[in-house]
């Protein structure tokens with residue numbers, strides 16, 4: 499096992515043993531290569547470098563209580579990558595190829611898979627698909643290169659379940675109406691960086707974007723979906739410009755399973771004052787509770803409306819959902835939904 503202090507891991511890059519690569523050219527995928535160097539040779543004319551012909555995924559492998567290794571819902575990531583690739587007009591790996599490569603990268607980098615005892619730590623997998631043939635004109639790439647990288651990670655922000663302060667950016671959008679918001683394409687993240695940087699300078703952990711068409715409804719954060727708890731309801735936005743989060747989908751299923759009402763519907767900004775718990779959700783930490791949510795006429799404005807949730811800790815209903823998902827991932831709770839894929 500690698501000599502790593504698992505308790506000190508953050509969401510950052512650690513070089514591991516290998517990365518995997520396969521390239522789609524001349525109508526077929528090349529045999530999967532396992533590379534020890536994490537630098538690749540790429541044409542400087544690759545579409546990924548000029549026109550952001552790139553999409554990616556993020557998922558995790560966990561070592562369970564029983565010593566078994568589990569991937570959480572990798573088929574869903576495969577399907578989402580296929581949707582993103584279709585949007586970009588490039589070839590994507592089949593679900594079977596995607597899942598097999600996920601298993602292979604975990605096996606080759608088993609030294610970097612955190613032990614069960616390292617609560618909150620896991621091996622993060624980053625499947626990445628890029629348009630790789632040389633091209634000058636704006637068009638979908640004919641050749642695509644599929645890579646899977648991995649890195650051991652801890653919690654995304656300070657510690658899992660530390661509540662954060664976030665801000666609404668009314669004068670910035672991460673996605674356009676009828677645009678690319680529902681796809682996991684790199685360009686979306688590039689487009690959110692300016693407002694994210696401003697928010698960071700102002701002391702906020704993330705930006706909460708509104709629906710770009712009307713600015714009346716809540717969309718999502720830079721790299722996570724929005725959810726709220728009101729009474730016995732789990733409420734999350736229905737919008738065409740947000741990424742369909744696999745964590746959110748799982749939380750909805752678990753919430754219903756635990757007897758909560760699940761409401762996926764447009765969430766008006768005015769409703770923020772009625773919520774008991776608010777959070778971000780995504781693969782990185784499952785749930786990040788929101789403590790203060792600040793709304794401003796524009797991000798740089800001094801004028802603000804502040805919504806406060808809880809006392810800086812994770813609310814009880816969010817915590818229950820978090821523990822359930824983590825329990826399934828870590829082999830502590832029976833996986834009645836059949837979400838885990840085992841790596842043998």
Ligand SMILES: Cc1ncc(COP(=O)(O)O)c(C=O)c1O
Pocket residue numbers: 556718719720721722723741742743744745746779780781782
């Ligand atoms: C914009 C955005 N929304 C939501 C999510 C959460 O999605 P998931 O739960 O599939 O990780 C992510 C992270 O992948 C994201 O980047």
